[in-house]
Amino acid sequence: MKTAVAKTKNVLAAFDAYQHLSEAALNNTPSIAMFTGQAGLGKTTAGSYLFVQADGILVRCLKSDTLGTFLERLSQELGLDQRARKADMLKFIVHELAVTGKPLFIDECDYIAERQDVLETIRDIYDLANVPIILIGYNQLPKKVKRLEQLYSRISQHIEFQPADLDDITTMASELVTDTAINPDLLAELLHASKGNFRRIHTGLNTIEAFARSNAMPSINVVQWGEQQFFPSVN
Structure with missing residues (x-):
């Protein structure tokens, strides 16, 4: 990113x-x-x-x-x-x-x-x-x-300052993510999971990009992402 x-x-x-x-x-x-x-x-x-x-x-x-x-x-x-x-x-x-x-x-x-x-x-x-x-x-x-x-x-x-909306997360993906195109359905899923927290959105975008890059995916959608976690799990 x-x-x-x-x-x-x-x-x-x-x-x-x-x-x-x-x-x-x-x-x-x-x-x-x-x-x-x-x-x-x-x-x-x-x-x-x-x-x-x-x-x-x-x-x-x-x-x-x-x-x-x-x-x-x-x-x-x-x-x-x-x-x-x-x-x-x-x-x-x-x-x-x-x-x-x-x-x-x-x-x-x-x-x-x-x-x-x-x-x-x-x-x-x-x-x-x-x-x-x-x-x-x-x-x-x-x-x-x-x-x-x-x-x-x-x-x-x-x-x-207000929580992110779909326009904000789309802007972030467009301006920050370089190695893959993240489909709107996956962005909407990340927005929901992050509750509009920009810091967590940034973490999630980085995680998605790393996954897509390691799997040579030029684009990724919610089906391809599956049940993976956007953020590190806390036990």
């Missing part, structure tokens, strides 16, 4: 939201976005794709994060090669973002959504650097962020 990002509805919606965000930043209007949804719906994949396309900065939050560790990792992503005081790291971050204009992508935001000091600092970074910020997390993120109205009021785009 290709190492690429398929242009599913979620990815296209995220890209469109980012375009609006970039324009908003130029006009000094609110330019913070949230990408939210259940696990496996492609939030991180879409964020990583946009991060590369926009030449942005990506930082992943950790469960153990404090304000200090969050600032330290973000500073390192921006090129700071030594530890510093929190105030100095914040000054460095704001300066680098303001000068470069790079958008900031913050993944796994649920880990820091209960920490008001981190959220307030993200708001400070946004206000002082004036660059787009994209917060990526699970379904409860908007509710948690809403408790800090000063940050929540700056959010102008919110994409709620």
Whole structure:
């Protein structure tokens, strides 16, 4: 399979939201976005794709994060090669973002959504650097962020990632699978088995392609697939 990002509805919606965000930043209007949804719906994949396309900065939050560790990792992503005081790291971050204009992508935001000091600092970074910020997390993120109205009021785009549908899985098969053509009936079976989870669909497509390749099948349908498993069995 290709190492690429398929242009599913979620990815296209995220890209469109980012375009609006970039324009908003130029006009000094609110330019913070949230990408939210259940696990496996492609939030991180879409964020990583946009991060590369926009030449942005990506930082992943950790469960153990404090304000200090969050600032330290973000500073390192921006090129700071030594530890510093929190105030100095914040000054460095704001300066680098303001000068470069790079958008900031913050993944796994649920880990820091209960920490008001981190959220307030993200708001400070946004206000002082004036660059787009994209917060990526699970379904409860908007509710948690809403408790800090000063940050929540700056959010102008919110994409709620949805489970895959038949169009999405067809797009994924077309853009990612290279060695065989997967018939619509087998794609529908995989969609049902995965419950629309993009991560599991990717696993299933890879499994189908490997099977078809090992059996020299230029195409494969649901009858040829038989009773095989799309995903590794868990005992």
